[in-house]
Amino acid sequence: xxxxxxxxxDESDFVETMVKRFGIRKMPIDSAKSGQxxxxxxxxxxxxxxxxxxxxxxxxxxxxxxxxxxxxxxTEVIMLTGHASLEAGMQGMNLGAYDYVLKPADFDDLLxxxxxxxxxxxxxxxxxxxxx
Amino acid sequence: MSxxxxxxxxxxxxxxxxSQGSDQGMLARATGARLWxxxxxxxxxxxxxxxxxxxxxxxxxxxxxxxxxxxAGAVLAIAAVSARGLLSRLSQAEEARLALTNQLIxxxxxxxxxxxxxGIAHEINNPIAIIAQEAEWAAHLVGEAEKTGTADxxxxxxxxxxxxxxxDRCKNITHKLLDFARKREPVLQEVDVVxxxxxxxxxxxxxxxYKNVTLVxxxxxxxxxxxxxxxxxxxxxxxxxxxxLHAVDTGGRIQASARADGEMLEIRIADNGxxxxxxxxxxxxxxxFTTKPPGQGTGLGLSMCHTLVTGMQGEISVESKxxxxxxxxxxxxxxxxxxxxxxxxT
Ligand SMILES: Nc1ncnc2c1ncn2[C@@H]1O[C@H](COP(=O)(O)OP(=O)(O)OP(=O)(O)O)[C@@H](O)[C@H]1O
Ligand SMILES: [Mg+2]
Numbered sequence: 236x237x238x239x240x241x242x243x244x245d246e247s248d249f250v251e252t253m254v255k256r257f258g259i260r261k262m263p264i265d266s267a268k269s270g271q272x273x274x275x276x277x278x279x280x281x282x283x284x285x286x287x288x289x290x291x292x293x294x295x296x297x298x299x300x301x302x303x304x305x306x307x308x309x310t311e312v313i314m315l316t317g318h319a320s321l322e323a324g325m326q327g328m329n330l331g332a333y334d335y336v337l338k339p340a341d342f343d344d345l346l347x348x349x350x351x352x353x354x355x356x357x358x359x360x361x362x363x364x365x366x367x
Numbered sequence: 368m369s370x371x372x373x374x375x376x377x378x379x380x381x382x383x384x385x386s387q388g389s390d391q392g393m394l395a396r397a398t399g400a401r402l403w404x405x406x407x408x409x410x411x412x413x414x415x416x417x418x419x420x421x422x423x424x425x426x427x428x429x430x431x432x433x434x435x436x437x438x439a440g441a442v443l444a445i446a447a448v449s450a451r452g453l454l455s456r457l458s459q460a461e462e463a464r465l466a467l468t469n470q471l472i473x474x475x476x477x478x479x480x481x482x483x484x485x486g487i488a489h490e491i492n493n494p495i496a497i498i499a500q501e502a503e504w505a506a507h508l509v510g511e512a513e514k515t516g517t518a519d520x521x522x523x524x525x526x527x528x529x530x531x532x533x534x535d536r537c538k539n540i541t542h543k544l545l546d547f548a549r550k551r552e553p554v555l556q557e558v559d560v561v562x563x564x565x566x567x568x569x570x571x572x573x574x575x576x577y578k579n580v581t582l583v584x585x586x587x588x589x590x591x592x593x594x595x596x597x598x599x600x601x602x603x604x605x606x607x608x609x610x611x612l613h614a615v616d617t618g619g620r621i622q623a624s625a626r627a628d629g630e631m632l633e634i635r636i637a638d639n640g641x642x643x644x645x646x647x648x649x650x651x652x653x654x655x656f657t658t659k660p661p662g663q664g665t666g667l668g669l670s671m672c673h674t675l676v677t678g679m680q681g682e683i684s685v686e687s688k689x690x691x692x693x694x695x696x697x698x699x700x701x702x703x704x705x706x707x708x709x710x711x712x713t
């Protein structure tokens with residue numbers, strides 16, 4: 236099953252590598268360079284999992300997270316944090332992030348978390364359908 | 368012989384267990400209500416042996432074993448009747464105590480609601496006062512402008528900006544509360560608890576190292592997986608670790624451990640920090656209870672943990688000796704009894 240993934244990060248090297256690595260596994264992913272771009276992309280497409288760098292110039296990552304949770308409550312968010320910031324991590328988890336990954340991200344670890352996040356989304360969708 | 372009626376505390380430390388439905392049991396245990404049942408035999412011995420011995424001594428002075436037997440039997444029978452009466456009175460007293468305990472829980476709940484309301488009122492009153500002041504001042508400035516025909520709108524704008532900022536502050540508080548009240552149905556996934564604890568610990572490590580605090584992991588590699596809500600569990604673990612980090616001094620130590628205990632999986636976050644004062648131990652799970660200075664803690668962390676853990680069909684409790692640190696214990700069922708799905712009972 237195909238997972239719709241959006242990677243949000245201003246570091247283009249990192250984005251390129253990730254796009255390539257997901258690509259090798261036949262998992263095409265979209266990318267955005269900023270919070271604004273991410274929200275625009277989210278408005279156009281229904282993403283399953285968003286991998287979000289919480290430290291980007293411009294729009295604050297936690298603010299973006301809040302808006303994603305509001306606009307697409309079923310979309311799961313995995314935070315990327317550069318230098319393990321406890322405060323940001325805790326706020327992110329409290330805002331409903333699914334998990335976080337420390338940069339430099341271990342790809343297999345990230346992939347595993349993406350799969351788990353996707354599984355949760357599907358469970359949520361299923362629960363909604365049953366509830367409706 | 369020790370006096371069985373005097374109760375022995377379970378341990379020297381304060382202990383407060385919270386879980387839905389077991390408050391009564393917890394309190395009963397705390398008040399020692401269970402003890403007389405466990406020690407029933409001891410109680411009987413306590414009542415019967417002394418009169419029996421006395422009777423035997425009396426009989427022995429008469430030196431006839433038959434008489435001694437009859438005497439001892441008679442005295443024992445009388446003692447037994449009175450002991451029974453005493454024991455039944457004891458159990459009645461325990462029942463009364465339990466009833467009282469229930470009342471106590473009720474009034475504690477009401478007190479908690481009172482405290483909660485006071486907390487909200489307090490948090491929101493300050494911005495409201497500022498809003499009122501600024502609005503009045505803006506009205507005054509506009510009135511002046513009307514009279515004189517010359518207006519200083521810069522100041523009016525300032526006032527309005529302040530009003531706006533304070534409204535945002537209120538909004539922030541209500542958002543937090545709403546977030547808090549929103550019932551998040553747990554989504555159950557197969558979860559590797561060791562991994563979750565390790566992940567959260569890594570998030571804390573860096574900050575801990577600044578404080579020269581060590582975060583020790585005591586995590587068995589053969590822990591069974593748990594069916595639970597992963598992000599909610601992460602939130603709980605992270606909140607407990609953060610609290611522990613705030614509680615310890617430079618050079619302190621935090622230990623995160625997990626183990627399977629029968630039907631439950633137990634996670635402990637222990638620290639050797641300041642600990643919790645006995646008068647506060649009942650309050651730490653209350654919303655808005657905080658000992659941190661204003662602006663540094665909202666006092667919602669632990670009450671949120673409590674809500675989340677009970678939502679996951681688990682329980683959370685704390686043990687603490689002031690000055691010797693605190694241990695928060697989260698217990699989650701290894702086998703989740705299905706809440707909604709019918710006919711899948713394990
Ligand atoms: N590990 C601990 N050791 C000692 N005291 C603790 C510990 N954990 C919590 N407490 C006490 O319980 C209070 C409430 O904790 P809680 O997490 O609910 O709120 P907070 O940490 O004060 O603020 P917030 O988590 O909202 O930022 C704390 O202020 C502190 O007094
Ligand atoms: Mg806290």
